[in-house]
Amino acid sequence: MAERTESSISIDAAPARVMEVIADFDAYPEWTGAVKEVEVRSKGPDGRATEVWFNLDARAIKDQYSLAYTWKGEKEVRWSLIEAEQIVKAMDGAYLLVDNGDGSTTVTYRLAVDVKVPMLGMIKRKAEKVIIDTALTELKKRVEG
Numbered sequence: 001m002a003e004r005t006e007s008s009i010s011i012d013a014a015p016a017r018v019m020e021v022i023a024d025f026d027a028y029p030e031w032t033g034a035v036k037e038v039e040v041r042s043k044g045p046d047g048r049a050t051e052v053w054f055n056l057d058a059r060a061i062k063d064q065y066s067l068a069y070t071w072k073g074e075k076e077v078r079w080s081l082i083e084a085e086q087i088v089k090a091m092d093g094a095y096l097l098v099d100n101g102d103g104s105t106t107v108t109y110r111l112a113v114d115v116k117v118p119m120l121g122m123i124k125r126k127a128e129k130v131i132i133d134t135a136l137t138e139l140k141k142r143v144e145g
Contacts, residue, residue: 004092004112005128009136013143015074015097015105021143022077022095025052031142033134034058041066051082058131061113063088090114109136 011018021027028035037055044050053066065084071077074097081091096108109132 003125004110005125005132006108006110007129007132007136008106008108009140010100010104010106011140011143012104014103015099018097018105018107018139018143019074019077019095021139023048023071025049028054032138034131044071046071058127058134061087061115061127061131065091067091087115087117088113089116107136107139 025038025040028038034056035054036057039053040049041051041053042049048069048071050069051066052069053064055064056062063084063086065088066082067079068082069077069079076094076096078094079092081088084091091111091113093109093111096110098106098108100106111128111132113128113131
């Protein structure tokens, strides 16, 4: 699963505010189109989630799965698949935040997904790109709204 897809967006907010929205998993069904249900299963000493279960319906990918999270302050969060019920075989991702020094933050979303059914790499990258671009647009709207 060496290939990954990534995209970036500028959000008119400080990194701490952006990370606050990213870390608020319970609110995801309110503002993300693809996440239908969320359950935070464990938290670290800082109060941030370390394991989260999702019920996802992102058209190309429908599944229920759990992800393990690692956090680096207000600069990055990374996740990897613990288990999935249907189509997802592997998933690694990250949000990387860079303070632009003007009150805005550049957010880069990296994602690599592998599925159990055969899929051409080109089609898989396109699906990842749609998921990433949608997630970044929704994140920007939530943070700035």
